[in-house]
Amino acid sequence: MHVxxxxxxxxxxxxxxxxxxxxxxxxxxxxxxxxxxxxxxQGLAAAGKGEEELERARASAESILREARERxxxxxxxxxxxxxxxxxHARSAATQEGQRLVAAAHEQIEFDAARAxxxxxxxxxxxxxxxxxxxxxxxxxxxxxxxxxxxxxAQL
Amino acid sequence: xxxxxxxxxGYILEHLTFLTNKPQTSLVNFTVIDYDTVFFSVLLAVLFAxxxxxxxxxxxxxxxxxxxxxxxxxxxxxxxxxxxxxDVYHGTNRLIAPLALTIFCWVYLFNFMDxxxxxxxxxxxxxxxxxxLKVVPSTDLNGVFGLSLTVFxxxxxxSIKVKGxxxxxxxxxxxxxxxxxxxxxxLFVPVNFVLESVTLLARPVSLALRLFGNIFxxxxxxxxxxxxxxxxxxxxxxxxxxxxxxxxQALLTFVWGVFHLLIITIQAFIFMVLTIVYLxxxxxxx
Numbered sequence: 001m002h003v004x005x006x007x008x009x010x011x012x013x014x015x016x017x018x019x020x021x022x023x024x025x026x027x028x029x030x031x032x033x034x035x036x037x038x039x040x041x042q043g044l045a046a047a048g049k050g051e052e053e054l055e056r057a058r059a060s061a062e063s064i065l066r067e068a069r070e071r072x073x074x075x076x077x078x079x080x081x082x083x084x085x086x087x088x089h090a091r092s093a094a095t096q097e098g099q100r101l102v103a104a105a106h107e108q109i110e111f112d113a114a115r116a117x118x119x120x121x122x123x124x125x126x127x128x129x130x131x132x133x134x135x136x137x138x139x140x141x142x143x144x145x146x147x148x149x150x151x152x153x154a155q156l
Numbered sequence: 157x158x159x160x161x162x163x164x165x166g167y168i169l170e171h172l173t174f175l176t177n178k179p180q181t182s183l184v185n186f187t188v189i190d191y192d193t194v195f196f197s198v199l200l201a202v203l204f205a206x207x208x209x210x211x212x213x214x215x216x217x218x219x220x221x222x223x224x225x226x227x228x229x230x231x232x233x234x235x236x237x238x239x240x241x242x243d244v245y246h247g248t249n250r251l252i253a254p255l256a257l258t259i260f261c262w263v264y265l266f267n268f269m270d271x272x273x274x275x276x277x278x279x280x281x282x283x284x285x286x287x288x289l290k291v292v293p294s295t296d297l298n299g300v301f302g303l304s305l306t307v308f309x310x311x312x313x314x315s316i317k318v319k320g321x322x323x324x325x326x327x328x329x330x331x332x333x334x335x336x337x338x339x340x341x342x343l344f345v346p347v348n349f350v351l352e353s354v355t356l357l358a359r360p361v362s363l364a365l366r367l368f369g370n371i372f373x374x375x376x377x378x379x380x381x382x383x384x385x386x387x388x389x390x391x392x393x394x395x396x397x398x399x400x401x402x403x404x405q406a407l408l409t410f411v412w413g414v415f416h417l418l419i420i421t422i423q424a425f426i427f428m429v430l431t432i433v434y435l436x437x438x439x440x441x442x
Contacts, residue, residue: 002180003297004188010197010293010302015203017259018251018306025205026254027210029234035219 002047167386171274171379173288174296175281190400192289193296200265209259216326233261240429245436249314252435257304260428267296267371267420271413294371295422304364307431311359314438323441328352363430370423376417381409425435 129149174190177338213229215223237260241253257359258271269292293299333344379390384405385392392398 001185002182003301004180005186005294006188006190006193006298007302007305008186009189012196013194013201013307014258014262014302017205017262018255020205021208021258022251022254024157025212026234028216028256029208029231030238030253032215032219033231033235037218037247066170070427071237109174151275 121154125152128152164383165384167383168339168379169356170278170288171290172291175286188293190290190296191297192291193293193299196269196291197266197299197423198423200269201262204258204261204265218325219433233257237428241432242320244429244432245439247436247439248434249439251310252432255307255310256428256432259307259431263367263427264420264424265304265368266292267424269293270295270375270378270420272414274375274382291319292371292375294367295375298367300364300368301360303367303427304360307362307363308433309353311434311438313419318439319441328356346428359393359430359434363434367423367427370419374412377412377416381405381412 129145175192176188176190178188180188206227208230209229214227215231234257237257238253241256245252272291277291278289289295310325315327321326329345329349329352330341331348333348335341337345382405384401385398392401
């Protein structure tokens with residue numbers, strides 16, 4: 001139990017230690033801690049915001065996808081309808097064309113047949129005239145008897 | 157047994173004697189120095205300041221990385237001290253929190269020296285020729301009063317700074333008894349002054365003696381437990397009772413050490429909290 005110079009030294013050491021802690025230790029530990037705390041809070045807030053944004057983006061992507069799918073469906077349906085239409089159109093056009101061709105062919109045939117008949121008739125007429133001329137042994141005046149001959153030919 | 161008594165007394169006395177430049181005979185003598193207290197105080201101060209400064213250097217450069225190991229530990233202490241200060245003091249004084257941290261860590265380290273086996277360092281000191289060594293600065297009155305008086309001076313300083321010299325004097329003389337009547341008030345002034353002075357002066361004394369008493373008693377228990385095997389020394393190991401005593405001493409020392417671990421922490425904590433409270437009171441206006 002005694003008091004001596006140690007007391008004064010102790011107080012001086014203590015004062016220096018307080019000064020050192022106040023100057024170099026406390027602010028340099030607490031400052032960065034608070035800064036880190038702030039950054040962590042910021043990071044968490046940013047993460048929350050990012051998550052929210054992601055959710056929103058996902059929702060919008062889904063709606064865009066749905067819309068696109070719907071539109072694609074519509075387009076496919078339209079295309080199918082168009083294809084059917086074109087096919088029907090082509091089929092009917094082809095049928096018509098066929099019918100037209102058949103009709104034209106019939107016409108041609110009829111025409112050819114008529115012409116052949118005509119030629120045949122003329123030739124038969126000519127042969128008949130030639131035969132008659134031979135029979136009569138005289139030249140028939142073709143011009144004079146043309147009306148008669150063509151009438152005859154028409155009868156064939 | 158009678159022959160052993162001087163040995164026991166000498167052993168205890170040895171553990172109560174400081175390493176001084178000369179023997180101190182009077183209660184107060186400012187030409188005497190306790191070398192051991194000064195040495196261990198400064199050593200522990202350097203340990204505290206050095207390790208915390210090391211962390212501070214690392215902390216300021218690593219805001220973006222997570223703290224690890226010792227840095228986490230130090231940051232935990234700093235944050236805890238900060239919350240303790242915030243609970244009591246709401247002002248802007250930038251001294252109180254670092255002061256509280258310094259006190260808690262330094263006093264804790266003082267007290268922790270108590271857990272070093274009582275004879276280890278004194279016996280080592282004897283091998284280099286030092287007759288005495290007291291390793292726990294908080295069992296030196298100078299050590300504890302050095303802290304409490306510094307806190308006391310800071311309290312007075314901030315009281316005067318915040319409230320002005322007249323405000324401080326008023327605080328000492330106008331409470332707890334006051335009256336509207338000027339004459340009665342004048343009569344109350346000396347009474348108040350005596351009461352308030354005692355209150356004021358009791359603070360550093362109680363602050364220092366509470367810590368001193370607890371740690372001194374703890375050290376004393378360790379010393380007394382060491383007495384169990386003192387008489388027999390190594391010769392005691394030849395008998396069963398010698399082994400029994402040694403085992404008993406080891407067990408009791410361990411149990412007391414665990415309990416003392418709690419005491420040294422609580423005492424450091426109390427010293428810190430009271431310091432915060434006293435300084436917070438110095439900033440309060442009545």
